[in-house]
Amino acid sequence: MPGITIGDSLPNLQVDTTHGKINLHDYVGDSFTIIFSHPGDFTPVCTTELGMMAAYADKFAERGVKLLGLSCDDVASHKEWIKDIEAYNKGKKVTYPIAADPTRDIIKQLNMVDPDEKDDAGHNLPSRALHIVGPDKKIKLSFLYPSSTGRNMDEVVRALDSLLKASKHKIATPANWKEGEAVVIAPSVSNDEAKKLFPNGFKTADLPSKKEYLRFTNV
Numbered sequence: 221m222p223g224i225t226i227g228d229s230l231p232n233l234q235v236d237t238t239h240g241k242i243n244l245h246d247y248v249g250d251s252f253t254i255i256f257s258h259p260g261d262f263t264p265v266c267t268t269e270l271g272m273m274a275a276y277a278d279k280f281a282e283r284g285v286k287l288l289g290l291s292c293d294d295v296a297s298h299k300e301w302i303k304d305i306e307a308y309n310k311g312k313k314v315t316y317p318i319a320a321d322p323t324r325d326i327i328k329q330l331n332m333v334d335p336d337e338k339d340d341a342g343h344n345l346p347s348r349a350l351h352i353v354g355p356d357k358k359i360k361l362s363f364l365y366p367s368s369t370g371r372n373m374d375e376v377v378r379a380l381d382s383l384l385k386a387s388k389h390k391i392a393t394p395a396n397w398k399e400g401e402a403v404v405i406a407p408s409v410s411n412d413e414a415k416k417l418f419p420n421g422f423k424t425a426d427l428p429s430k431k432e433y434l435r436f437t438n439v
């Protein structure tokens with residue numbers, strides 16, 4: 221599907237939200253920001269996802285990360301729906317704004333349209349898309365799930381921790397990595413540079429090719 225993807229700039233849209241009008245670039249400011257869309261208000265999986273985001277809000281705040289939800293209904297509908305989300309999720313408050321998109325213009329610009337899901341009037345609904353935007357207003361990571369599959373917020377936190385670490389060090393994180401585990405040194409870093417950049421040292425995997433590209437360190 222055409223539209224923004226990793227490396228692209230977030231369009232600087234004005235959006236209507238449950239916290240009033242927001243200018244996307246002003247909202248991101250100097251923070252990493254997670255923008256996540258949902259097919260519609262008063263739908264079952266979305267109610268669990270928005271509640272889970274509310275339950276994880278402290279984890280994102282600890283990391284200095286902002287949240288912005290989006291569903292294509294209007295703000296009045298979102299405000300009614302929040303009562304259900306909070307009740308279902310044992311009173312956990314939805315403290316982040318939820319953007320409205322009744323004309324579907326925002327979901328088109330943010331590449332959040334699900335071509336297979338339409339409302340009763342035949343209008344496209346949003347997919348379960350999630351963009352993590354950096355302080356430079358560029359998309360750093362995107363998830364795209366169909367309406368049938370609710371997202372795992374532990375995976376959002378895990379991916380975010382990887383992004384935050386890779387934004388500070390010349391590293392990448394291996395498969396199934398979790399915060400606290402060893403990371404790999406970026407291929408662009410020579411062994412001589414790695415000795416300077418990683419004072420804790422690093423271990424190189426002994427591979428049949430004898431190429432020294434898989435180097436683990438702790439940062």
Ligand code: BEZ
Nearest residue numbers: 259263264265266367368
């Ligand atoms: C849901 O949130 O449960 C949902 C929304 C749209 C289509 C299917 C499921």
